[in-house]
Structures are given as C-alpha cells and as structure tokens.
Amino acid sequence: MTDLADRQKLSYIAAQAADARLNVELETEGMTLNIGPQHPATHGTLRIIVRLDGEQVVWAEPSAGYMHRGYEKLTEVRTFPQVTTLINRIDWLGSFANEVPFILAAEKLMDIEAPPRAQWIRTILFELSRIANVGLFLGDLGVQLGAITPVFFAFRDREYVLNLIEAATGGRFHPNFDRIGGLKDDLPAGWITETKQVMKKLRMFCDEMDDLLFGNEIFQSRLRGIGVIPADVAKQYGLSGANLRASGVDWDLRRDQTLPMAWDKVDWKVWTHPDGDCFARCWVRLQETREATKIVDQLLDTLPSGSVMAKVPRIIKVPEGEAWVSTENPLGEMGYYVVSKGDLGPFRVKIRSASFNNISIVPWVLRGVYVPDVISILASLYFILGDIDR
Amino acid sequence: MVVPLSDTGSSDTETLALPGDGLREGIVQRLRESLGEGVVDSLVKPGDDVWVRVSADAWRAAGMALRDVIGCEYFCFLSAIDWMPSPYGRGEDDPTQPPPERDDTIRQGYAGGETRMQIFARVTNVKDHFGVTIKADIPDEQPVVDSWISVYAGANWHEREAHEMFGIGFAGHNDLRNMYLPMEFEGHPMRKDFPLLARIVKPWPGIVDVEQLPGGDDDEETEGEA
Numbered sequence: 001m002t003d004l005a006d007r008q009k010l011s012y013i014a015a016q017a018a019d020a021r022l023n024v025e026l027e028t029e030g031m032t033l034n035i036g037p038q039h040p041a042t043h044g045t046l047r048i049i050v051r052l053d054g055e056q057v058v059w060a061e062p063s064a065g066y067m068h069r070g071y072e073k074l075t076e077v078r079t080f081p082q083v084t085t086l087i088n089r090i091d092w093l094g095s096f097a098n099e100v101p102f103i104l105a106a107e108k109l110m111d112i113e114a115p116p117r118a119q120w121i122r123t124i125l126f127e128l129s130r131i132a133n134v135g136l137f138l139g140d141l142g143v144q145l146g147a148i149t150p151v152f153f154a155f156r157d158r159e160y161v162l163n164l165i166e167a168a169t170g171g172r173f174h175p176n177f178d179r180i181g182g183l184k185d186d187l188p189a190g191w192i193t194e195t196k197q198v199m200k201k202l203r204m205f206c207d208e209m210d211d212l213l214f215g216n217e218i219f220q221s222r223l224r225g226i227g228v229i230p231a232d233v234a235k236q237y238g239l240s241g242a243n244l245r246a247s248g249v250d251w252d253l254r255r256d257q258t259l260p261m262a263w264d265k266v267d268w269k270v271w272t273h274p275d276g277d278c279f280a281r282c283w284v285r286l287q288e289t290r291e292a293t294k295i296v297d298q299l300l301d302t303l304p305s306g307s308v309m310a311k312v313p314r315i316i317k318v319p320e321g322e323a324w325v326s327t328e329n330p331l332g333e334m335g336y337y338v339v340s341k342g343d344l345g346p347f348r349v350k351i352r353s354a355s356f357n358n359i360s361i362v363p364w365v366l367r368g369v370y371v372p373d374v375i376s377i378l379a380s381l382y383f384i385l386g387d388i389d390r
Numbered sequence: 391m392v393v394p395l396s397d398t399g400s401s402d403t404e405t406l407a408l409p410g411d412g413l414r415e416g417i418v419q420r421l422r423e424s425l426g427e428g429v430v431d432s433l434v435k436p437g438d439d440v441w442v443r444v445s446a447d448a449w450r451a452a453g454m455a456l457r458d459v460i461g462c463e464y465f466c467f468l469s470a471i472d473w474m475p476s477p478y479g480r481g482e483d484d485p486t487q488p489p490p491e492r493d494d495t496i497r498q499g500y501a502g503g504e505t506r507m508q509i510f511a512r513v514t515n516v517k518d519h520f521g522v523t524i525k526a527d528i529p530d531e532q533p534v535v536d537s538w539i540s541v542y543a544g545a546n547w548h549e550r551e552a553h554e555m556f557g558i559g560f561a562g563h564n565d566l567r568n569m570y571l572p573m574e575f576e577g578h579p580m581r582k583d584f585p586l587l588a589r590i591v592k593p594w595p596g597i598v599d600v601e602q603l604p605g606g607d608d609d610e611e612t613e614g615e616a
Contacts, residue, residue, distance in 0.1 A: 056502060066572035072555075077481040077586055082491055108438070235516065238465040239465035251464070251516040259532040322499045322510065324523060326466075337512070337523075339471065339499055345480055352467040352512075389570065 016055055016370075018129045031304060032221070035374065046359070048386055050374065060366035061361055067389040075349040080106050080180060080316050083240045083346065087336075088174040090353055091387040094133035094330040096165065099178040102349075104259060105325040105338040106180050118182035118308040123176070123262040124195075124299050127292040131202055132161040133330035134289045137382050139207045141282055144379040145222050150212055157205040160198045167191055180316055182309035192300050199293040199357060204269065206290045214283060223279035227365050227377035230276060236361050237364070238357035241332025242288060243381060245272045246280035253328035261327075266298040278380035285382070305357065317344060331355055331387055355387035414440040417460055417522060424455040430527075432502045443525045449509070450536035450562075452524055452538040453588055457541055462513035462522055466540035467550060470509045470528070470556040473498050476480050476582040481589035509535060511560060513542070537562035555580035 037045040040303065047065035052057040076084050088095045100122060101144065107113065107117055116124070139154020162172045162362050169175035169188055234247040244251055252270040254263040271287040273280035320342040326335025326364050332354030339348040358381050365377055398404065399496045414434045421442055428448025433441040444452040456462045473496045483489055496506055500523075507528040514521040528535060537560040538545035546565075552558050553566045557578035560566065577584050 065568075065570035068581065073586060075588065076476065124490055232463065233543070235463045236465060236542050238467070238542075249516055256516075256519045322441075326519070333466070335466070335509075337467075337469075341475075341497070348471050350467065350469045355414065357467075357544055358467075364543070 006389075019350055034149070034322050035277055035372075043073050045292065046383070046388065048366075048374070048378070049360070050371075052371065055370050057366050057369050057371065060363050060374070062362045064385075064388045065278060067385050069386075070390065071390045072349055072351055075346055076149055077345065077389075079344045080318055080346065083349070084178055085174075085176050087122055087351070088176055089386060090351065090390055091133070091175060091329065091334070091355070091384045092131035093136055093384055095173055096169070096175045096177060097129040097133075097327065097329045098334065099235050100126055100261075101325045101327045101329075101334055102336045102338070103178045103180055104285050104327070105323040105336050106258070106316075106318055107338055108323045108325060109338065110180065110312075110316075111314060111322045113312050114182045115117075115307050115310055116262075116304040117186075118310075119260055119276070120262045120299055120303050121187060122178065123177070124296050126166065127296050127299075128161055128165055128195075130292045130330045131289055131296075132158050132165070134285050134292075135161070135202070135205065137285060138213065138282075139288070141379050142213055142219075144375055145219060147213070147216075147219070150209060153205060153208055153212070157202055160201060164191070164195055164198055167194070179309065181312035182307070192303070194295060195300060203290060206286060206293075209286060212288065217255045220279065221379065222372070222376050223282060224277060225275075226278045226373045227369065227380065228275070228277045228359070229361065229365060233361070233364070234276070239332070239361060240354050240357065241328065241330070242284040243281055243332060243358055245270065246284045247276040248272055248274045252325060257325065259325070262299055263295070265302065268295050268298075280377050281380040281382070287298075294348040315344070317342060318346070326352065329354060331382065331384060332358060334387075344381075353387045353390055355383035356390075357386075359383050359388055407610045413518075413520060417520075418442060420459055421452070421455055424452060424459050428452060435500075439521070440521060441501040441523045443503065443523065443527070446526050446528060446535050449526045450541065451536065452526075453511075453513075453538045453541035456513050456522060456524065460515065460522065461517065462515045464514040464516045465544040466507070466512040466521065468511035468538065468545050468552065470507060470552045470558055470580075472556060472580065472583045473503065473584045474506050478585050478589070481586050482594040485593050502523055505530055507533055507556060507558065509552065511538070511545075513550075533557060534559035534561055536560070539563055539586055553577070556594070557581065564610050 031052045033052055034047060035050060035052050036045065047063040049061050049063060050057045071086050074086055077194050078086065083102060084099045087098045090098050098189055135158050136154050139151035142150030165175060166172045168191055169177035229247050230248045231249050235242050235249065250270060250272050268291050271284050273289065275285050318340040320340055322339050324335060324337045326333050334354050335352040337350035341347040366374055369377065414526060417440055418432045418434065425444060425448050428444050428451060430444060431443040475492060475494055477492065479492060498508065508525050509528055510523060511527040512521055512523045526535060527587055535558065537549055539562065547569065549560045549563050550566055550569050551583040553560060554568045555578055567573065
C-alpha cells in the first residue's frame with residue numbers, strides 16, 4: 001500500500017475491514033509474525049513479535065536482549081578512566097557523545113571543570129557525532145521504506161564526518177578521546193578549515209535529503225498520520241530527543257540545563273513539530289542535523305585558545321558522592337547516575353540510554369496499525385540496539 | 391495502559407520559579423505536605439540537584455505526587471542500588487592467595503537509608519526544567535514495592551530490568567519476564583554478591599601473568615601528580 005492515493009487507501013481500508021468481519025464469521029485465528037531478529041528495520045538484532053488479525057496488528061512485543069553486554073556490571077570492576085572505553089560502544093553511531101555525560105558526572109564529583117578550549121572541542125565533536133548518527137538515519141530511513149538511493153548519499157557524506165573525527169581523535173567509530181579534566185589531545189593542524197568545508201557539504205546533503213525524501217509523495221504517504229504519539233503519552237514513557245520534540249514538547253537538554261559545554265555560547269534553534277507522527281519525527285531529525293552543522297561552524301569561529309587539559313592527579317580517585325548528568329545525545333536523553341565511594345572505580349553506574357525508553361513505547365504505538373506501517377514506525381522511532389541492551 | 395494526566399498539576403507548577411535552591415527546597419516542602427510521614431529524608435545540594443527518600447509504602451503515592459503536584463510528567467528512569475560492598479572487590483584478586491580482608495559495612499548514599507537495597511528513580515519537569523531523584527528503602531526480607539506502571543507507563547520495562555537484575559518484586563506488575571537473560575537464569579547479576587563470572591573463569595591478567603617490561607616499570611608510582 002505504498003503509493004496509493006487517498007481514495008484508493010480508503011477502499012483498501014474498507015476491504016480490510018470486510019476481511020476482518022469475514023475472519024470473525026469464520027472464526028479464523030490470528031497470525032503471529034516475527035519481525036527480526038535480522039531485519040533492515042531493526043539496526044541490529046531486535047526481534048518484534050506481532051500478532052496479526054488480517055493486516056492489522058493487535059498485539060506487539062519487542063524482544064530485546066540479543067546484545068546485552070552488561071555494561072553496568074562491568075563498570076564496577078573498571079577504574080573511572082577505563083569506563084569510557086566501554087560506554088563508547090553503547091550508541092555506536094555517535095560514540096563520542098556517549099563519553100561526555102559520564103565524564104561530566106565524574107568531573108562534577110571531583111569538582112573540576114575542563115578548560116574552555118576543551119569544552120568547545122567537546123561540543124564540536126559531540127555535534128559531529130550527531131551529524132554522523134542522524135545523517136545515517138536519514139539514509140537508512142529511505143532503505144526501510146524501499147528507496148535505495150538515499151543510503152548511498154548518507155554513507156558518502158557520513159564518511160567526511162568520520163574522517164574528521166578520525167583526524168581529531170584517532171578513532172572513526174570509538175574515539176575514546178574524552179578524559180576527566182579535558183581531552184586527550186588538541187585538534188590537528190588544518191582541521192578547522194577542513195571541518196568548515198565538510199559542514200558546507202553536509203548542509204547540501206541535508207538539502208538533498210529534503211528533496212529526495214521529504215518532498216517525495218510516496219515517502220509522505222508512508223509517514224504522515226502514522227504512529228501518532230501524543231505529548232502526554234510521550235512524556236509518560238520517557239521518550240526523548242527528536243521523538244519527544246516531534247510530539248510538540250519543547251525540551252532540549254542542550255538548552256534547558258547548565259552544563260560546562262559550549263551550546264549556550266552560540267545561536268541555534270530547537271525544532272519541534274506539533275503532529276507527533278512518523279513524518280514529524282523524521283522531519284525534526286533533518287532540521288537538527290542542519291542545526292548541528294551551524295553549531296559546529298559557529299563554535300569553530302569562536303574557538304578559545306589555551307590548554308585542553310585541566311590539572312588532575314595522575315591517579316584519579318573520585319570523592320564519595322552521587323551525581324546525575326544527562327545530555328541531549330543523537331538518540332535522545334542519555335544520562336549516567338554515578339555513585340562513587342571514593343575509590344578508583346565507580347560503585348554503581350546506572351546508564352539511562354535513550355533507545356531503551358524510546359522502544360518501550362512500541363507495544364503501545366503498534367497496536368492497531370497495519371503491517372507496512374510497523375516498519376515506518378520502527379524506522380521513525382530510530383533506535384540503536386546497543387543503546388537498548390547496553 | 392496510559393492514564394490521562396490531569397491538568398490540575400500543571401496549574402500548580404506555574405507558581406514555581408526558575409530552577410534554583412529555593413525551588414528545590416520548595417519541592418521537598420510540597421512532597422512533605424502531600425505525603426506526610428512518607429517522606430523519610432531529603433537532601434538538597436546547592437546548585438546541583440535534589441534527592442528525596444520515601445518509605446517503601448509511600449513509593450506509589452510519591453510517584454503520584456511527583457507527577458500531579460510537582461509537575462514531573464517526564465519519566466526518566468527507575469533502577470536499584472545494592473549498597474553492600476562487593477565481597478569480590480573489583481575482581482582483581484590473585485586466585486593463588488587467600489582473599490583479602492574487606493570492609494563489609496553498608497554505607498548508603500545521599501538522603502541516607504537503612505536497608506541494603508534501595509530503589510531509585512528520576513523524573514523531570516520539562517516545563518520548569520528541573521528533575522527529582524527519589525529513593526526508597528527495600529525491606530531485606532521481602533523486597534517488594536508497588537509498581538509505578540499506573541503512574542508512569544514507561545516504568546514497565548525499567549521495573550522488569552530491576553526485577554531481573556536485583557530481584558526486586560513489583561506489586562501490580564503482572565509481566566515481570568526477563569528482558570536480557572534466559573528465563574532459567576538463576577541469580578540477580580547486578581547484586582553485589584553475584585560475582586562477575588568472566589573474572590572467575592579467567593583471573594584478571596593484570597595480577598597473575600603480567601610480563602615484566604624490559605627496562606623496569608617502577609616510574610608509575612613515584613611520579614605522583616602530573
């Protein structure tokens with residue numbers, strides 16, 4: 001039912017309803033269908049069990065846990081600097097952004113603050129991870145809805161960003177670059193001019209995606225009015241990031257809390273959309289990618305000079321206490337509740353990842369939708385398996 | 391299962407000012423008013439955050455009060471802490487030596503506590519931009535509290551996770567299946583007395599089979615601060 005016009009769609013729904021009535025008369029049983037564990041719409045191995053009545057989902061249950069790695073337990077046998085290596089791998093498409101809230105929580109407990117240059121570079125790399133992550137989402141969205149071209153554009157342009165991250169940190173996927181008190185290293189020579197050129201290319205990429213996908217009639221008919229999540233339901237389930245903003249909630253942790261980062265030093269906009277449907281979620285992400293390129297540009301212009309590392313002891317012991325820090329990661333609110341007992345390593349780390357909450361709404365939102373819409377909804381909710389299972 | 395949110399809560403919160411320590415004191419005050427004896431202890435860290443500890447019986451009522459009185463409609467997370475120090479340390483013991491003596495006194499964190507296990511959750515007011523961390527003691531002999539599903543629908547998976555990892559029961563949650571592990575799995579991995587099996591199967595290499603680097607490696611300890 002991809003490219004049906006409205007009238008055809010209505011007759012299609014009427015036919016479905018007739019089928020359903022027939023099913024009741026014939027007392028046919030519903031069908032249970034497995035989507036995944038391996039499916040292009042699942043970004044890894046998420047299995048979704050749906051019970052169907054005709055083409056309609058009457059019950060759905062995601063079955064996560066195929067990638068559980070037990071990071072919360074593992075952090076308890078690591079020292080604080082070692083933890084960043086683990087948490088890099090939670091949301092593997094925006095790795096650097098995972099490190100930041102944990103490091104900020106540790107710094108909060110130790111009562112130290114990174115020097116301004118480190119804060120700026122952290123924010124730049126954070127936004128670059130967002131572009132790499134959400135840029136791939138835009139391409140992948142096309143694949144899941146049956147369009148092959150966007151993903152090639154996305155992979156091409158994401159490569160520019162990954163090259164930048166690699167040039168600055170040494171790692172394409174897992175930078176492990178953030179340190180308590182600052183950063184491992186300063187930016188390499190020529191990186192700033194290179195980044196500005198790439199940001200220009202990425203704004204062109206966003207325009208391309210706007211033309212290719214968002215202006216496309218098939219794309220719109222697959223997403224508009226599908227999987228509507230009202231604002232109060234979204235808040236109850238703890239949806240965050242673009243999923244929450246697409247439901248009309250104006251909430252962005254980059255703007256709405258004070259952190260030793262550089263977002264409040266530049267001019268940018270938080271995008272929201274009143275509809276709460278699949279289209280709104282995808283549209284907000286597109287705008288956020290554009291906005292991120294602007295943030296990076298402005299931060300590069302105002303980059304302060306100085307050291308990138310505060311004075312910290314060589315052997316890091318974090319004083320006793322509890323700290324909660326969360327940031328607006330590419331997928332949504334990612335936070336760490338760090339409990340320290342004054343030891344070399346944390347006593348307990350609760351990892352609040354965005355996708356876990358974002359996917360917990362799936363049984364609610366899938367009820368009553370048609371099978372092709374399941375894919376649209378999963379695609380638009382956008383999750384990374386490592387971020388669900390941790 | 392989604393309970394529609396009442397509008398009364400949001401009109402109350404309009405009187406609250408921008409986030410600050412006065413507001414945090416106000417949160418504790420309002421919770422005390424609506425829960426009475428339910429609020430056991432609280433901690434306001436100036437310029438940082440607010441912690442409130444309630445009794446296990448008041449856990450669900452506290453959720454209701456946070457949602458409707460304080461206006462924290464956004465559910466952030468729910469989890470638990472096992473305050474017992476791990477009998478295995480950081481899993482770096484030399485298996486050829488007898489295990490070292492360890493301090494096993496239980497010291498709870500912010501807002502105090504009396505039991506080994508504590509449940510804690512965080513909810514946020516997205517309109518006035520503040521969050522509250524709420525804790526409750528879980529009785530050792532019968533670790534069960536009321537479920538938050540009817541208050542925050544999103545608590546469903548978090549409670550399943552806490553049940554699986556800490557063995558805490560949630561009264562009113564009728565679907566406490568495991569999220570990650572097989573249903574036959576015995577034990578609760580996030581409890582401190584559950585050993586990290588990887589470190590038992592293969593001892594930490596930093597202790598047992600470190601090869602001495604040529605040229606000596608004794609500069610690590612002596613240098614002190616960088």
